[in-house]
Amino acid sequence: MSRVNLIEKNSDSELVGQGEEADFKNLFKLDNIRDGVSLGLVQQLGGEQGLAKIFQVDLKRGVQDEEQVSTLRNRYGANLPIVKELTPLWKLIVECLGDTMLQILIVAAIVSTVLGIIEGEGGWYEGLTIFLAIFLIIGITAGNNYAKERQFAKLQSKLDEGHVQVKRGGNITTISNKDIVVGDVLLFQLGDIFNVDGLYLSGSEVKIDESAMTGESDEMLKAPLDVCLKDQKGKSPFLMSGTKVNEGTGVMLVLQVGEKTVQNEMKRLGESDSTPTPLQVKLEGVAETIGKVGVIVAILTFVILLVRLFIEYAQNDEQTFWEQFWHLDCLQKILKFFMIGVTIIVVAVPEGLPLAVTITLAFSVNKMKDEQNLVKTLASCEIMGGVNNICSDKTGTLTMNTMQVNSIFCYGSNYKDYQLLQIKNLEKDYLDLLAASNLYNSSAYPKRGINGKFEQIGNKTECALIEFCDMLGYQLSSYRPSDNILRVIPLNSKRKMMISLVHHNNKIYLFTKGAPEMVLKKCSKFINSNGEEAKLTSQDTNNIQALRTLGNAYKILNYHLEYDFDSIPEEYLLTDLTLINIAGIKDPVRPDVPSAIQQCYRSGIIVRMAKAIARDCKILGPDSDLHEYEAMEGSQFRQLTGVEVQEVKDLLKFQEIVVHLKVLARATPEDKFILATGLKQLDNVIAVTGDGTNDAPALRKADVGFAMGITGTDVCKDAADIILLDDNFSSIITACKWGRNIYNCIRKFIQFQLTVNVVALFMSVLGAAVTKEAPLTSIQMLWVNLIMDTFASLALATEPPSDRLLNRKPYGKRESIVNSIMYRTVIGASIYQIAILCLILFIPDRIFDFDDSLDKEYEDRPIQRLTMFFQTFVLMQICNSISCRKLDEVSLNPFSGLFNNSLFWLINLIEVAVQYLLILFGDKFAVVCELTVWQHIFCWIFALGGMIVAIFVRTLPSRWFNGINIFAEEGIEEENLDETIASKLRRKSSIRIGSVYDENHENKRSVQKRLSVFKE
Template sequence: MLILDKNHSDQQLSDLFVNIAEPAPYLYLTAPMSYFAKSIQDVLSELNVDPAKGLSTDELTKRQQQYGPNKLIGKKRKSILQLFVAQLQDWLIYVLFVAVVITLFMGEYVDAVIILIVIILNAVLGVVQEIKAGNAIEALQKIASPKAIVKRDGNIKEVDSETLVPGDILVLDTGRFIAADIRLIESANLQVEESSLTGESVPSSKEADEVHDEDTSLGDRNNSAFMSTLVTYGRGIGVVTATSMETEVGKIANIIGNEQESKTPLEERLDKLGKTLGLLAIGICVFIFIVAWFQGRELLEMFLTSVSLAVASIPEGLAAIVAVVLSIGVTSMSKRNAIIRQLPAVETLGSVNVICSDKTGTLTQNKMTVTRSFTLDGEQEISGEQEGTPDTQLLAKAMVLCSDATYENEEGTGDPTEIALLIYADNLNVSRQALAKENKRIGEFAFDSDRKLMSTLIESDGNFHVYTKGAIDNLLDKCTHVLEHGKEEPITDAHKKTFLNAADQMSDLALRTLGVAYKQVNGPLPADEMEQDLVLIGMVGMIDPPRPEVIESVKRAKAAGITCVMITGDHKNTAFAIARELGIADDMKQALTSQELNAMAEADFIANVEQYHVFARVSPEDKVRIVRALKSHGNIVSMTGDGVNDAPSLNAADIGVAMGITGTDVAKGAADMILTDDNFSTIVVAIEQGRNIYNNIKKSVIFLLTCNLGEVITMFVTLSIGWEVPLVATQLLWINLITDSLPAVALGMDPGDPDVMKEKPRGKNESFFAGGSGWNVLVGGLLIGMLTVIAFWYGYYEHGVSPFDHSVDAAVVEYARTMAFMVLVASQLFYSLAIRNHVKSIFSIGLFSNRYLASAIVLGLALQLLVIGIPFMQDAFGLQMLDLKGWVMVIALGLVPLFLSEFLKIFRRKHQPA
């Protein structure tokens, strides 16, 4: 049974039902769901539960029937058959199916089988990639179903989290995942790790007694805790306010499930190309049929001629070649720490012009680090191992002795802030092992969110000291003295102002400040007396620092026309400080918070979204809204992230990029690409590879279309003027599927152009024929076609007869067809060298730098020799061996397109803009 808020719109209800695999009864809840904006008593009253006893068994049973199990509901997965059928829904595939039917009707069974193999190969490659997709909901279900400790019938017990219902009293302790969304009713030093939901790199402190405004963002709801987050410190009790799909994680699952999949630019281009080629093939067939009718040819001959020309116009191997090139690209990128989950995503990367990135763990190291310290000796920047003054040494020592964290072998446990303090001590060469051996903790005053302080009582060789750390303004109120150049001096207003100014300067740099003080005492004393008459030592400033390599990567991205946008759950000042350091933003006006975003009209936000480079304190819904707004301007958007909260936006973006090390299973399941090194720089490298892969695909497409146009020109010209058919269907299929395909695949493996990142991103609607490629196809096709016509004519001429004479011996026609067949193949193979770059000479890029292409040309020529040299192959293809004059003519005519192309490149280079 589903419980629905009656204020849900019809569209929201429709969206929700899309995700339900099985029908379920439902009823409406009239109570609003903003429990964080209500007092504890109001929440308990609305949920009708006594916190001392919890729900009774009868009430629990009733609510379980109403609310159903506390688990996420996902879309029904497509079967392998459905995935396979989906791969066949493409115009180019439709055209190939028609070709299969026609060839079967003609009795050309071998040709039909070859085309079917091409179709099946393409579909299987697509299914193999997509079978791994759609795991986001399953991953959510895995991490969101822990055991839970609840109070029911007055007893505390551990239960399966699926049995939880709104109104259950949930008990929280350190190290336990939270099994549902709750409103806290008690808290004691409670801290919850929420980075996967909010993006914040440090645990959030929770306080049950707080009451928030209705518009408080998710990361600031300190009186609430959420499903799948982790208790890292303290304890608490809460009342369950939402389960299953109504939780914050459930809303994310719902967004993932409802996000409409869109075609990648490559898929759109190939689909458009397939439609164009299909219409062209039909048009050619009709035209030639009409021409042949007026020429008085036989009906069967007209049909065979039309089909032959249709076969010549369709690049049968295009779909399979594109899939193979993409697969090669996937393998290459995996060696560069980028795993591609869907083949078309490789090409889409090359079109990206906006990278939206989460901050924590993606642009930053997800590791709090002390970068500055301050004592009255002065301020000190911390970077690696260095020596400190005696005062800073004491500062580090005090931080270590007032800590519950551990850090050994680069692995830490405990609060990230305290771990950062231990590393700070290591950097100042303070021996923590010696401190642990010489000092013993005999008392403590635990951290409290009201005091914002923590104190420890340490005994060492009969001497007793109190060490206190916490917020600098709270600490100043507890201090009567200050450490100045190794001496304890009475604290003055000037001292306090100096420390507060230093704290302000650190805050301007988005540093989190933490002060420390100490005092010597005569012996053990009560906790409430520890934090009196303290001596202030100093303070440190810490931050989750940016990854060093990201700065250069952002510069490279900008140079390539790519805009970087930071989208984070962190605070605005912190986010902007990191963005400014990385070069993502240079003015605070470029930063926007969730509250500011939600206060804007949708039309205004969409119109101005490109002005903002930093979005702070955002919710998962905000991230999706930002991505969609950017896409509405025609941008190709990449979104990077690692948390559960990033999954919907990863799914909504053109390219979702998840972190492989720190990323959650949910983020990986929703992403198109996974970075195995969690390095933002790998994204820029992947974009460079994506651009080169697209260029290689474009080379393959242009080469195939040029070759097929040459075949069409050959057939069209000779048939229009009344000659015999120069190439039969079997010969055309051999050329399209074997001879053309070898160099086409080899072009797809061309080494990357080192200048590719100097170019601007391709436009979303840019066709394969942009940048003069259309003219290259036209000119190259016309040239190859006319050279083949000349070769066909020469076959007649060498025997002293005219191609207009239809009574000549069949052997002469066979010789002429062999000439046309060989010149067509030779000119195509040699022309593939010129296709590699439309401006650079083959000598500047290296004649043999693509060894695969060189091998393909040699192999292609060798296969041609086999076809005309082996008797049974000669008979199968209707060919014969050429004489010396014929071979000379084949080589001479075959090299013409390559030489002419190189001459045109000289002209292009001279007139190329500087």
């Protein structure tokens, strides 16, 4: 390898580096590009050839072999994305200690422990036990965050995977983005987004959207270095990572990869935390209400306990009130009451709500990936639960995405299916012309696999035509890559045609292909059945098949080979053409799509799509049964509705149309955007699928955008929320099912937590008022908090979805998250549990054979009664969590689907085991004593009785509870989230988790809709 010594200077106008480790970052500084400094720097190195010499690559053949790839990667780095450093476990533990109430409880526990040590006789037990319990909660919470953060980071790496085409050893090869190295010669086309920085070498009419990097909305025209040195105005040879190809195809030399790229430099400067999902915001309203009630109950309990203590002191004849008040024992009791109040707040404020959302999302995202849904934005998972409209693209989503020529109009005749083989017998000169027009004038590079079948790489329609030519005996390698191609004018959405000027058989040919209606407009002749050019009539035009078609035409240009072909006006080129052929290309419908479409309708989801295969998909019936608005042309739809400042003009007309509309034929990007806009204005929740650059506006406008993982362009994937790894419509049904399941899991958790809160808060106040002490001690309530927050969120938030979820309508946009069915369950379970706990608390000792001789050891606390109270309370919550697995009015059996979720049962077994260990060995640490066998049996009878009551409650009509609505469920404004009681009192344990996942992806809702880029 030769060494090129570059002198290191402080000035930005110089390349910085030493020897072979040259640093090209100054080439891509915006000021340097704008001021022409970068052009000068490249010129100093000898232009493209000088750079090629540094890397020891041939610009026509690319990197030589894998050995050179390895050398370049070691020297200049790998093309790996910036990955935010994951938080170590000890930092997560420290962050959990930021919880205000836990901090207060820790201080109180330390003071209690110190006072207990001074007092002696085991007085330090409770303080130390609370101290240990707090750190157990912190440890479990931090451990859970640690695991989830790493799960999201693993998924993040999947999002950065993509494929590009490069020249390696003279061959066009498809490689992963991560395998690109400095010195690679990379091919790009319309719709690509660069993830490396490089120098433009060659191409045709390449226009780049650099707004993401420069903030400038105007497209930048790219040209080779020598052209830019002559005329710097409006042209540049520099291609930056993060920019998009709006027009054209071309070749670039890669100069920077990985963390050195412009895009990654900006990412490093602009790191930010993720925003909460809509469901998390909505749940803050629920948490706020519960938090307020918890604070009131905590204060009330503390005041009641304090008043009862002072009354007791006032009634004591042996010592005066002040003598007792200034005693160490009084301070210990007041501190104990204070800890009970703080613990009530810890238990009441539902810290587990945001944690449950995050766990559910983490669980769902992982499972959805296994079912071919790669989630980019977390919110899209939950939003899919409410989707009631799917606007589907056709190609690849509903079809196999393996294009094939199944009919062709050529040589004056129509050929279909098996007749295509007869074309081999046509005149050789005509076949040569047919092959040249299709093989020269394309950009795809399909490859023949080991089994002899082609792998369609690039534009699928072009691949189909290339395979057709191969069947006729003409191979792509004989035509491309080639120096015979003099000029290429790429396809765009306005012209709808691609043009190539080619030196072929000692003549200059113009070959064009595109939409047949556009090609036919430019043709005055066609090749008839005698192989002669004849006038093209309207009757000939009518013979063309109405499939997915593509027209090919040509003319011979009277120019010398040395002529400047770039200067020929496009208007001249596209006149007086001769039609070669019209090809009918069909993409078969996937076998499972018709049944998936029918499942959508059963699920209350309307599917709207393009007309060509609507009947094959069972979307449309016979023409005689169609409503006038059921299948419409895009132009008619646009004319009747229109769009103005991202709103539909005639919303009433739009509403009349969409009631019936299922098919939108010949839809433009604007039509798709109008459809998505109008449906959202009518409060629908919509999903849009797409694979092309022109689908991006509609994908961004939709509530959830689906991009095709195989055929989708980078622009399309960038705009989407979920990527379908298999390009299959059935995978969208899977996303709907998981979205509905997220809502279900959260509702199950809320249903369970509300019951625990209602019962715990009520019994705390009642116990304090009647028995002069809270029935549950601080350590016991912390254990309950662990059950109802962390353990319950893990158990209930990881319930897998049932297919039965698809047999009902989607969740409404304004539907309350706590519905009448849940209120019915919470009220029924709470009344039963309160009744049982009051029975245990106030029933005479002889009924349950309570041993009051133990009371003296626990400062006259009715220890066996309160231990049974504690045991029954916990077991009832465990059994209630089983009942809460069912949300509908149909499922009466709480054990149906018994083995669907092994984690649920594992957690419940752990809870039962720990509870029994506390009873058996907790003693004065947990403030409990042993229970008799009969007392244990009664605890289980009461707990299991709650499940029987839950079955009975489910038979009650839910309409009886329709009027109940006690929560601020419209949610809290995002800017006010940190001002809520829940936020101030309890640190949200899920804040960090999502940020790792969303960090490198723009929040779709905050991105400016650059519609002008795609309108063409």
